[in-house]
Amino acid sequence: xxxxxxxxxxxxxxxxxxxxxxxxxxxxxxxxxxxxxxxxxxxxxxxxxxxxxxxxxxxxxxxxxxxxxxxxxxxxxxxxxxxxxxxxxxxxxxxxxxxxxxxxxxxxxxxxxxxxxxxxxxxxxxxxxxxxxxxxxxxxxxxxxxxxxxxxxxxxxxxxxxxxxxxxxxxxxxxxxxxxx
Amino acid sequence: xxxxxxxxxxxxxxxxxxxxxxxxxxxxxxxxxxxxxxxxxxxxxxxxxxxxxxxxxxxxxxxxxxxxxxxxxxxxxxxxxxxxxxxxxxxxxxxxxxxxxxxxxxxxxxxxxxxxxxxxxxxxxxxxxxxxxxxxxxxxxxxxxxxxxxxxxxxxxxxxxxxxxxxxxxxxxxxxxxxxxxxxxxxxxxxxxxxxxxxxxxxxxxxxxxxxxxxxxxxxxxxxxxxxxxxxxxxxxxxxxxxxxxxxxxxxxxxxxxxxxxxxxxxxxxxxxxxxxxxxxxxxxxxxxxxxxxxxxxxxxxxxxxxxxxxxxxxxxxxxxxxxxxxxxxxxxxxxxxxxxxxxxxxxxxxxxxxxxxxxxxxxxxxxxxxxxxxxxxxxxxxxxxxxxxxxxxxxxxxxxxxxxxxxxxxxxxxxxxxxxxxxxxxxxxxxxxxxxxxxxxxxx
Numbered sequence: 001x002x003x004x005x006x007x008x009x010x011x012x013x014x015x016x017x018x019x020x021x022x023x024x025x026x027x028x029x030x031x032x033x034x035x036x037x038x039x040x041x042x043x044x045x046x047x048x049x050x051x052x053x054x055x056x057x058x059x060x061x062x063x064x065x066x067x068x069x070x071x072x073x074x075x076x077x078x079x080x081x082x083x084x085x086x087x088x089x090x091x092x093x094x095x096x097x098x099x100x101x102x103x104x105x106x107x108x109x110x111x112x113x114x115x116x117x118x119x120x121x122x123x124x125x126x127x128x129x130x131x132x133x134x135x136x137x138x139x140x141x142x143x144x145x146x147x148x149x150x151x152x153x154x155x156x157x158x159x160x161x162x163x164x165x166x167x168x169x170x171x172x173x174x175x176x177x178x179x180x181x
Numbered sequence: 182x183x184x185x186x187x188x189x190x191x192x193x194x195x196x197x198x199x200x201x202x203x204x205x206x207x208x209x210x211x212x213x214x215x216x217x218x219x220x221x222x223x224x225x226x227x228x229x230x231x232x233x234x235x236x237x238x239x240x241x242x243x244x245x246x247x248x249x250x251x252x253x254x255x256x257x258x259x260x261x262x263x264x265x266x267x268x269x270x271x272x273x274x275x276x277x278x279x280x281x282x283x284x285x286x287x288x289x290x291x292x293x294x295x296x297x298x299x300x301x302x303x304x305x306x307x308x309x310x311x312x313x314x315x316x317x318x319x320x321x322x323x324x325x326x327x328x329x330x331x332x333x334x335x336x337x338x339x340x341x342x343x344x345x346x347x348x349x350x351x352x353x354x355x356x357x358x359x360x361x362x363x364x365x366x367x368x369x370x371x372x373x374x375x376x377x378x379x380x381x382x383x384x385x386x387x388x389x390x391x392x393x394x395x396x397x398x399x400x401x402x403x404x405x406x407x408x409x410x411x412x413x414x415x416x417x418x419x420x421x422x423x424x425x426x427x428x429x430x431x432x433x434x435x436x437x438x439x440x441x442x443x444x445x446x447x448x449x450x451x452x453x454x455x456x457x458x459x460x461x462x463x464x465x466x467x468x469x470x471x472x473x474x475x476x477x478x479x480x481x482x483x484x485x486x487x488x489x490x491x492x493x494x495x496x497x498x499x500x501x502x503x504x505x506x507x508x509x510x511x512x513x514x515x516x517x518x519x520x521x522x523x524x525x526x527x528x529x530x531x532x533x534x535x536x537x538x539x540x541x542x543x544x545x546x547x548x549x550x551x552x553x554x555x556x557x558x559x560x561x562x563x564x565x566x567x568x569x570x571x572x573x574x575x576x577x578x579x580x581x582x583x584x585x586x587x588x589x590x591x592x593x594x595x596x597x598x599x600x601x602x603x604x605x606x607x608x609x610x611x612x613x614x615x616x617x618x619x620x621x622x623x624x625x626x
Contacts (some may be wrong), residue, residue: 002407004428007456008241024452031302031382069382097302097351097382103451104389121229143229145237162388163451164239164260175229 011106011163013170016177018118021170022107022158025060026075026083032096043090044073055137055150056181064137064150064160072148072160077102107167110173111156114180119149119157121176129154143172188214189221201261242391242454247472255475258359260295265474273476277501278576283471284440285577288397290462290472293446294454295341297361298390299368302351303381309606310344310352313371313517315500317510321346326420326435329354330500330508332518337529338494338503340364343437345422353386353422353433353448357490359519361387373515390433391454396444396481398626399468404445407464408434412445419625420434428460439478441485441618443626466598480573486537486614493535493570495514499527502586503535533567534590537612543580545607547572547600553585554599557606569600575616581618583609587594 013021030040034050038065041048047056048063049073056063064072075083080102088100110119116127122143125132129151137150145168148160161169191212199206230236239259247254252263253273267276283289287603291553301310310318314329321327326345333339340363342355356364368383395404405412410425412434417423421436422430430453438444449457462470479489488494488503500506510516521527540547549572567587575582587593598607613619 002428002460004430004453004456004460008452009455011242029384031384095304095380097300097384099300099302099384099386100450101384101386101389103453104386145233152580164388165237166243167240168234168237172229172234175234 006090011166012091013106013108013166014174015170016174018110018112018115018177019170019173020109020111022109024077025102025107026073026077027100027102027105027160028073028084028087029066029099029101029126030063030071030073030087030096031069031098032091032094036091036167037071037095039094039124040071040073040087043086048073053136053138055135055152058152062150064148066137066139068147073099074107074160080171095122103163105160105162108159108161108166108170109156111153112158113155115155115157117180118173118176121180122172123147123149123150127151145169145172187216188218189569191215200619219439233593239295241292242451243292243294243393246455246458247292250472252472257295257475260358262358263292263472263474265476266472274574276473277476277480278574280471280477281575281577282475283469284397284442284473284477286397288395288399288403288465288468288470289440289477290458290465290470291394291396291474291478292458293392293394294390294451295358296387296392297356297358297364299354299356299361299365300351300384300386300387301354301368301381302384303379304350305379305381306350306352307346309368309372309376309381310354311513312376312515313368314344315509315516315518316344317513318344318346318352323348324422326422328508330505331367332516332521334498334502334517334521335468336521336524337496337517338490338498338500338505339367341488341490343420343435345433345435347422347424347433359491361385371527388451390448390503391451391457393447393449393454393458394444395461395465395470396438396440396448397442398494398623399433399465399470400443400445403446403461403465403468403470404447407460408432408537410434412436420466427457430457438624439487440481441487442481442623467591479571480575483571483573483584484575484577485618486535486584486616488535488584489571493586498535498586501528501534502532504591530592531588533586533588534588535570535584535614536590536594537614537616538569538572538583538585538587538600539610539612540581540583541597541608541610546574546581547583547609548602548609551600551602552588553609554601554606557599557608559599560601566598578616584614587611 049056049065060076062074145165150158199209241267247263254261255264265276296320305509316329323346326343329344331340340360345353433448435446547569552570553567555566569585572583
């Protein structure tokens with residue numbers, strides 16, 4: 001039997017000086033009550049935030065608060081099996097839902113001094129650091145696509161977007177850059 | 182901006198009024214000037230939403246393969262879907278005829294990735310689905326799937342799909358391509374506002390899975406060498422669901438069919454969709470595996486009388502109208518729309534019911550949307566008794582087939598009805614909407 005486990009084709013994006021594709025990741029949507037949050041935090045070893053619109057962890061491992069009972073967990077692709085195994089053990093007795101969305105979406109980094117200006121071309125939120133500080137994350141829109149926007153650094157954002165909208169989002173950012181940068 | 186709003190357009194309107202009345206503008210009188218005081222170009226309103234960026238163009242993981250193999254695409258919402266795969270100068274009619282015969286005679290390959298998918302998880306997942314869908318779910322065993330119908334609270338069909346029980350507390354629910362966002366929104370609305378006590382959560386998995394439909398009498402032979410699970414008829418009967426691996430890639434395998442043939446839908450994580458599709462295509466070469474598009478899918482399902490929500494239904498159709506009463510869980514205390522289904526207007530024998538329509542001349546293909554009359558020569562103000570919802574030429578049956586919603590349709594089966602057309606009335610016979618393999622033997626092969 002053929003082995004196609006190495007034959008991954010992530011969605012294509014239009015890269016530029018400000019926009020780059022981030023590598024494939026393990027992603028899970030975790031839903032449940034506050035006990036689930038603390039149990040997941042203990043198992044993962046990084047912060048799973050209880051504060052709305054904040055991300056815990058950092059770098060390649062993070063938990064993004066998306067709703068009162070909903071977090072997006074992000075980890076390196078090599079943890080595709082380990083992450084759910086670890087969480088299933090920790091959450092087994094608690095009412096919860098843990099669903100693999102690793103391939104549902106893809107990630108882009110938007111970085112540089114013009115990052116916020118570029119995003120503002122399609123995102124209605126105030127992206128000044130006073131209103132959207134480092135560590136803030138939320139569901140929002142970029143032009144006609146729904147995204148999750150996370151400010152990972154003062155001058156860097158991570159966009160999580162469903163795979164079929166990734167081309168549009170990156171094309172939109174490239175077009176917006178033509179008028180700004 | 183209407184002509185009575187804003188200084189820019191208002192002055193134009195006043196100019197027209199002044200000419201009509203033969204009076205200068207000051208004599209006509211002006212209104213209080215409001216914004217916009219200066220013209221705003223359409224370009225400013227459009228911004229970057231032009232050309233390729235007018236709307237997102239959503240493509241599936243298999244899109245590039247389809248493009249490279251000459252697919253003609255159609256727009257389905259924001260999605261591009263392969264409509265047919267013409268070979269050597271074929272037109273759509275020829276290509277679809279060939280693709281249909283290939284599926285019925287051997288094996289076809291179809292990209293079903295755009296179907297909406299929702300993972301419904303939690304202790305009360307089964308109770309949640311019991312309350313939403315018309316069907317009975319408590320009796321659905323792990324590893325089994327069932328066709329599900331979702332109504333609005335007015336009792337009319339809202340969406341349909343396959344619901345599979347993947348564990349005691351989790352279900353893989355599919356929706357129509359166009360219905361995916363609104364079904365998830367409806368479910369989340371009920372969960373949060375009507376039944377917050379239920380322990381259940383919803384996650385959209387539409388784009389997590391690439392879905393490759395392998396359909397036809399040779400489907401099992403094509404797949405059996407690629408998967409690590411037993412897919413024989415006894416191990417995996419119609420409407421079975423099983424986890425496994427295909428070419429080393431994790432999959433959820435569904436034995437389901439929208440063609441009426443033995444068929445499978447291979448769900449793999451989307452990044453693997455393209456490679457697994459190619460793997461199946463190469464393995465199927467010995468069986469003459471044929472990629473087919475949405476047009477062929479439409480013809481094949483119509484040959485079996487399977488409805489498409491939004492085409493054979495229009496928001497005023499109950500399950501009984503569509504001939505789907507069998508799907509309703511008769512012993513359920515309640516479900517969304519149940520109360521409405523008992524209203525006098527919704528149980529009237531005069532309601533429109535889905536039936537087949539066979540033209541007397543097998544070469545005549547009716548226009549979809551055409552009116553259907555009880556008598557020849559009937560013209561307005563006579564009322565139509567119904568309309569044609571689906572109509573195709575079936576190369577497998579060597580004749581045209583159609584379905585329509587006809588008042589008291591099932592009681593009229595065998596009667597001749599008339600479809601007015603430019604060149605006179607087209608006589609059609611009302612029939613069962615199942616044109617092909619009415620016993621369903623092929624499904625269970």
